Amino acid sequence: MSQNITVLGLESSCDDTAAAVVRRKDGTDAEVLSSIVWGQEGLHAAFGGVVPEIAARAHAERLDLCVEQALEQAGLTLTDVDAIAVTAGPGLIGGVISGVMCAKGLSIGSGKPLVGVNHLAGHALTPRMTDGVEYPYLMLLVSGGHCQFLGVHGPDQFTRMGGTIDDAPGEAFDKTAKLLGLGYPGGPLIEEEAKKGDPKRFRFPRPLLDRPDLDMSFSGLKTALRRARDTLIAEKGGLTVQDRADLCASFQQAVADTLAEKTRRACVAFGKPVETPVLAVAGGVAANSLIRSALQDVAANEGFQFLAPPLKYCTDNGAMIAWAGLERFAGGERDDLTLSARPRWPLDKAAAPMLGSGKKGAKA
Numbered sequence: 004m005s006q007n008i009t010v011l012g013l014e015s016s017c018d019d020t021a022a023a024v025v026r027r028k029d030g031t032d033a034e035v036l037s038s039i040v041w042g043q044e045g046l047h048a049a050f051g052g053v054v055p056e057i058a059a060r061a062h063a064e065r066l067d068l069c070v071e072q073a074l075e076q077a078g079l080t081l082t083d084v085d086a087i088a089v090t091a092g093p094g095l096i097g098g099v100i101s102g103v104m105c106a107k108g109l110s111i112g113s114g115k116p117l118v119g120v121n122h123l124a125g126h127a128l129t130p131r132m133t134d135g136v137e138y139p140y141l142m143l144l145v146s147g148g149h150c151q152f153l154g155v156h157g158p159d160q161f162t163r164m165g166g167t168i169d170d171a172p173g174e175a176f177d178k179t180a181k182l183l184g185l186g187y188p189g190g191p192l193i194e195e196e197a198k199k200g201d202p203k204r205f206r207f208p209r210p211l212l213d214r215p216d217l218d219m220s221f222s223g224l225k226t227a228l229r230r231a232r233d234t235l236i237a238e239k240g241g242l243t244v245q246d247r248a249d250l251c252a253s254f255q256q257a258v259a260d261t262l263a264e265k266t267r268r269a270c271v272a273f274g275k276p277v278e279t280p281v282l283a284v285a286g287g288v289a290a291n292s293l294i295r296s297a298l299q300d301v302a303a304n305e306g307f308q309f310l311a312p313p314l315k316y317c318t319d320n321g322a323m324i325a326w327a328g329l330e331r332f333a334g335g336e337r338d339d340l341t342l343s344a345r346p347r348w349p350l351d352k353a354a355a356p357m358l359g360s361g362k363k364g365a366k367a
């Protein structure tokens with residue numbers, strides 16, 4: 004298609020209120036004209052995790068201003084965009100409804116077409132927006148709400164090769180941080196503590212490595228850490244600074260080892276449809292240096308090109324939704340006012356549903 008397409012994208016499925024404008028020029032490169040993300044960490048910090056009702060209200064209050072800013076920063080008005088894309092699931096339902104209702108209002112007011120986007124597709128298609136990666140490629144999504152391996156074959160063609168059967172890794176980091184009296188979000192705080200700790204002091208489980216498939220489990224790891232913490236407290240009456248650092252380092256190592264081995268197997272299972280396939284990562288946990296370098300090593304050993312989009316597009320943002328909407332729109336797809344918000348929406352329609360639902364929302 005040789006024309007410019009410009010899409011406004013809205014995201015509100017978890018704890019980030021986001022809007023962005025993305026343009027694709029002449030069917031080739033993407034340009035992010037603006038990307039506004041208003042995090043809600045401050046609203047949820049005291050609870051050690053996202054409180055769905057608080058999140059939904061905050062989204063409803065801020066979305067229209069966020070859109071206004073995104074358009075302003077892009078130097079455009081609604082009349083200049085070709086379509087309005089919005090996360091229609093999966094996620095915390097109150098937040099998703101806020102986004103979908105806002106997008107419908109904008110669509111009615113402007114007469115611009117509406118395109119519903121699967122949040123996971125937004126993450127999964129990001130490497131195409133940031134690096135122009137060609138289909139097919141392998142994607143590991145590791146965030147506070149998601150953890151899965153995806154074969155990405157087209158804008159609406161995904162194969163879920165495996166994923167967590169309980170907590171997502173980011174959720175495990177957050178819960179562990181809470182157990183150790185650290186703040187929220189837990190990932191960066193645990194990473195910081197772990198720098199001073201001994202990763203070998205506690206031998207935490209590497210769950211499901213005995214199973215040949217690509218499924219993972221992270222909730223047992225958090226329980227093992229709680230036991231180790233309680234034993235130390237029972238023995239010594241409390242935790243020393245070194246104990247805490249060692250617990251963090253050992254926990255982080257267990258997550259990194261588990262993700263690395265399952266990723267190695269995912270590379271083998273994905274095979275070599277092209278000479279050097281891409282292994283891409285997305286999600287906040289991909290910010291962790293130990294995990295990132297473990298995945299980089301796996302990719303190098305398996306003959307894959309490792310790709311981690313800039314962090315601002317790895318974590319929740321509106322640009323990835325605008326881009327995923329743009330790909331759908333360019334393929335002739337549209338939604339109408341019957342578009343509904345879906346708490347659960349597996350990307351791979353053929354895959355068996357995953358078990359459980361984390362505190363940060365439905366996983367797939």
Ligand code: KG4
Pocket residue numbers: 017145146147148149172173174176177188189190191194286287288289290291292317318319363
């Ligand atoms: O992708 P994201 O911003 O939001 C969603 O969950 O969709 O990811 C946030 C998660 C949180 O659970 C946070 O603790 C984790 O990513 N995280 C990290 C690090 N930075 C953020 N986990 C481990 N190490 C980090 N450096």
Ligand code: ZN
Pocket residue numbers: 122126146148149318319
């Ligand atoms: Zn996400």
